[in-house]
Amino acid sequence: MPNELSAPTSSTAASLSEITSAARRAAAPYAAVSPKVRAGFLDRIAERLEELGDELIQTAHRESNLPIARLTGERGRTCSQLRMFANLIRSDAWLDIRIETADPARTPIPKPDLRRTQVPLGPVAVFGASNFPLAFSVPGGDTASALAAGCPVVVKAHPAHPETSRLAAEAILGAVSDCAMPDGTFGIVLGGVEEGRALVLDPNIYAVGFTGSFKAGKSLFDLAAGRPRPIPVYAEMGSVNPVFVFPGALDTKAEDLAKGYAGSLTLGVGQFCTNPGVVVGVGPAFDAFVDSVATHLSAVSAGAMLHPGIQASYEAAVQSRSNDARLHCHLAGGGTAPALFSTDAQTFIASAVLREEAFGPTAIAVKCQEFAEMHQVAEALEGQLTATVLYQDSDVADVRAILPTLVHIAGRIVANGFPTGVEVNTAMQHGGPYPSTTDSRVTSVGTAAILRFVRPVAFQDFPDELLPEELKSVKA
Amino acid sequence: MPNELSAPTSSTAASLSEITSAARRAAAPYAAVSPKVRAGFLDRIAERLEELGDELIQTAHRESNLPIARLTGERGRTCSQLRMFANLIRSDAWLDIRIETADPARTPIPKPDLRRTQVPLGPVAVFGASNFPLAFSVPGGDTASALAAGCPVVVKAHPAHPETSRLAAEAILGAVSDCAMPDGTFGIVLGGVEEGRALVLDPNIYAVGFTGSFKAGKSLFDLAAGRPRPIPVYAEMGSVNPVFVFPGALDTKAEDLAKGYAGSLTLGVGQFCTNPGVVVGVGPAFDAFVDSVATHLSAVSAGAMLHPGIQASYEAAVQSRSNDARLHCHLAGGGTAPALFSTDAQTFIASAVLREEAFGPTAIAVKCQEFAEMHQVAEALEGQLTATVLYQDSDVADVRAILPTLVHIAGRIVANGFPTGVEVNTAMQHGGPYPSTTDSRVTSVGTAAILRFVRPVAFQDFPDELLPEELKSVKA
Numbered sequence: 036m037p038n039e040l041s042a043p044t045s046s047t048a049a050s051l052s053e054i055t056s057a058a059r060r061a062a063a064p065y066a067a068v069s070p071k072v073r074a075g076f077l078d079r080i081a082e083r084l085e086e087l088g089d090e091l092i093q094t095a096h097r098e099s100n101l102p103i104a105r106l107t108g109e110r111g112r113t114c115s116q117l118r119m120f121a122n123l124i125r126s127d128a129w130l131d132i133r134i135e136t137a138d139p140a141r142t143p144i145p146k147p148d149l150r151r152t153q154v155p156l157g158p159v160a161v162f163g164a165s166n167f168p169l170a171f172s173v174p175g176g177d178t179a180s181a182l183a184a185g186c187p188v189v190v191k192a193h194p195a196h197p198e199t200s201r202l203a204a205e206a207i208l209g210a211v212s213d214c215a216m217p218d219g220t221f222g223i224v225l226g227g228v229e230e231g232r233a234l235v236l237d238p239n240i241y242a243v244g245f246t247g248s249f250k251a252g253k254s255l256f257d258l259a260a261g262r263p264r265p266i267p268v269y270a271e272m273g274s275v276n277p278v279f280v281f282p283g284a285l286d287t288k289a290e291d292l293a294k295g296y297a298g299s300l301t302l303g304v305g306q307f308c309t310n311p312g313v314v315v316g317v318g319p320a321f322d323a324f325v326d327s328v329a330t331h332l333s334a335v336s337a338g339a340m341l342h343p344g345i346q347a348s349y350e351a352a353v354q355s356r357s358n359d360a361r362l363h364c365h366l367a368g369g370g371t372a373p374a375l376f377s378t379d380a381q382t383f384i385a386s387a388v389l390r391e392e393a394f395g396p397t398a399i400a401v402k403c404q405e406f407a408e409m410h411q412v413a414e415a416l417e418g419q420l421t422a423t424v425l426y427q428d429s430d431v432a433d434v435r436a437i438l439p440t441l442v443h444i445a446g447r448i449v450a451n452g453f454p455t456g457v458e459v460n461t462a463m464q465h466g467g468p469y470p471s472t473t474d475s476r477v478t479s480v481g482t483a484a485i486l487r488f489v490r491p492v493a494f495q496d497f498p499d500e501l502l503p504e505e506l507k508s509v510k511a
Numbered sequence: 512m513p514n515e516l517s518a519p520t521s522s523t524a525a526s527l528s529e530i531t532s533a534a535r536r537a538a539a540p541y542a543a544v545s546p547k548v549r550a551g552f553l554d555r556i557a558e559r560l561e562e563l564g565d566e567l568i569q570t571a572h573r574e575s576n577l578p579i580a581r582l583t584g585e586r587g588r589t590c591s592q593l594r595m596f597a598n599l600i601r602s603d604a605w606l607d608i609r610i611e612t613a614d615p616a617r618t619p620i621p622k623p624d625l626r627r628t629q630v631p632l633g634p635v636a637v638f639g640a641s642n643f644p645l646a647f648s649v650p651g652g653d654t655a656s657a658l659a660a661g662c663p664v665v666v667k668a669h670p671a672h673p674e675t676s677r678l679a680a681e682a683i684l685g686a687v688s689d690c691a692m693p694d695g696t697f698g699i700v701l702g703g704v705e706e707g708r709a710l711v712l713d714p715n716i717y718a719v720g721f722t723g724s725f726k727a728g729k730s731l732f733d734l735a736a737g738r739p740r741p742i743p744v745y746a747e748m749g750s751v752n753p754v755f756v757f758p759g760a761l762d763t764k765a766e767d768l769a770k771g772y773a774g775s776l777t778l779g780v781g782q783f784c785t786n787p788g789v790v791v792g793v794g795p796a797f798d799a800f801v802d803s804v805a806t807h808l809s810a811v812s813a814g815a816m817l818h819p820g821i822q823a824s825y826e827a828a829v830q831s832r833s834n835d836a837r838l839h840c841h842l843a844g845g846g847t848a849p850a851l852f853s854t855d856a857q858t859f860i861a862s863a864v865l866r867e868e869a870f871g872p873t874a875i876a877v878k879c880q881e882f883a884e885m886h887q888v889a890e891a892l893e894g895q896l897t898a899t900v901l902y903q904d905s906d907v908a909d910v911r912a913i914l915p916t917l918v919h920i921a922g923r924i925v926a927n928g929f930p931t932g933v934e935v936n937t938a939m940q941h942g943g944p945y946p947s948t949t950d951s952r953v954t955s956v957g958t959a960a961i962l963r964f965v966r967p968v969a970f971q972d973f974p975d976e977l978l979p980e981e982l983k984s985v986k987a
Contacts, residue, residue: 063915131607133938133959147928149938151959154918156951260736264893264945267952418740434977439539442630442968449971452623462609462625464969469740475632475966476743483609483627483967490951491959492918493940495925501910 057219058158059239074121081114083206120183153489155185157241164246173203177244184488274471281430285320297331299453305396352393418468421454533695534634535715553597557590559682574672596659629965631661633717640722649679653720660964750947757906761796773807775929781872828869894944897930
């Protein structure tokens, strides 16, 4: 057995190497499994997760503090993702197939037959996140997209939810067995930082998927770049997701926007990568908007954060901001209290502390003197997963002026909405310029996430009998 | 003027920063140029290059030792590449546009409108190669694809052909002026290793295109990964491009294959990234094939290499191989003599020196005892741009057995042909696993090369008036 599910807290170096070697041995046979059969395997994982019933939800609830309703929804999303990738690979459309047929009569040299498809990279290491114990963890989007691409997966389970991870891993291993996938198609590694580093450095690993903190993601990126054979690291590390409120919108719908903003900020106790932690506006109407946001935040019942480490980091971040910005509200309570700060544009631009993400329900309102200063704030921001504009018709010229800057810094631009709530479909882009991710050219959510785990290969002058099915002139 | 064309051999740090700052300032206005107008600009560069006439060809000939006919062909390819990318961006097909329309009635939450396209990364640094003073240099594929993608380009000219670089740069700057592109859309930096390093570290640079040696490419990759904001490096660093000759083919067409192989090996004095430097086979028929290759090589008139540095490296590589493998032929002559070595499979697998690329017309024949050993050789090879199989009908089962291993190590697999001669079209994959490149997920030749210089952005709930043209519901 290549897995160590019986070890409660760590894998030994020997067992890690056994697990990754099994994944490497599985790579060729798993890549050779037909896409239709691979799709059935993904569907079977979803069924196995559903068959776990209440046990999975209750275990995740106990380990994460997340509400039952949220976790039930997250399980639904997790299974939908698996089925979405299963359906994606039932067609060849995602492979970007390019075929140039031969022209033997071409001069000065004959034109060869050239057919290009995508092949799996090899075993992928997936690092589960603590804030989505299902949808971004063991059976989450990284695992689903890598398995769909034809890559074996070795998950490094997040220590915040070991039992949830174990249950999900057993479901996946059950599906491996049900569908007769090669031994080693899926493996799991328990443990902490050292096990994670060893996994990224393991010569049998060909790519890394990660969702979590900047510090952890960047350290894995650096390790991978320094390997004898460097490998890609797809680390989604979060951002402050700035929201720009334009004057016309403040004139006509300030109250609705304040309520919506406070709701987005505190959703899931602010523990989303797309949490809108910075809001930018101009003039007295913006002051009134900020006061209104504070009022709405005061009415939010405080929730429990994922684990004590995150809670402590949040309180420390709130504390450090207090030195540089004015605290508007931070109500003590039974749980984690939202905290709203405000400052002026130049102070914000000058302060690295204020521009940094603080994971949790806290925001900084940046008060500008004029529109030009809003633009300056946008230009001072680093790479973001999202940027949002709240505007109405009279603001369109200003929005058009700032939009190229927002496109330059962000992966998704939201109009008159809020960035939390990440759709899982063909058009989602969840990823943006560094430091929000280590690779802005890809997404970690939606069907395009599969493209992270393949590379192109061209076949020159091959006959049908030796070509991959999708490249044959005459399909079976 | 942001450029330093008047300085003969180097740019000062100040001028480099002026050039990259101009590129950064040009990024937004150049990205905003409509694709049709950008296409006209690329076409105009091709016209300007053609208008240089004989002067360009003669200058390149003087600086590179490459024959006039070859350079005339290379100019044709260079202009074709520019026009190919121009035509590519006249349609939206390359943008992988994904549109999900809204469903306000969806429960529990309404579905937003989501539209995904690609946007340029920002200014790109391009490092010209010495072996293609036009097609992989100042006006080459990296420049053409980055400009087509909407990225300003700063070229680091190769010191082996400064005057050719200067002429090409003037043609591009002329086209910038003719088509009223933003100042800074194109810049050129002269100088050596230090100027190259400074360019990769420059904060205004967002990606790097490179073709050249492993040592130089890897050092740029390391520099870029260590920047405060890491950037992608697309370094194409060459490989040994193994050729596997199967028994049936040796029985039926050994003489044709030996002649073809010797021709591919010595084409352009062996100075191609796809030069087939390793040939692998079994049994006495393979011995006869190797002898025949040696005979053909002896008949090849020796040519001059690109510059004395490459010539010296070639002679040193031939010398170092002589310690580990048997020299079959290495005829002295007026120019660079082809050198053919042979060795057994286990010696080859054990020797890092023999498995390393030696740039020039030299090859190692690897003699195996049985087919299983050919497979072992394939498994021992590192990442390759290409792998080739020479076979006939009776070999199909063996080819099928080895093919997954070749797909795992290479970007292009050639059947019954030779890897030199890289088609420039939609289906080409010129790039493979490390160390043949630093990013196996892309190609540096063919239309897909444009994808290196863009990243996806999704627009959520935007009205037509604020969307990029290609995402509008109603097109203009």
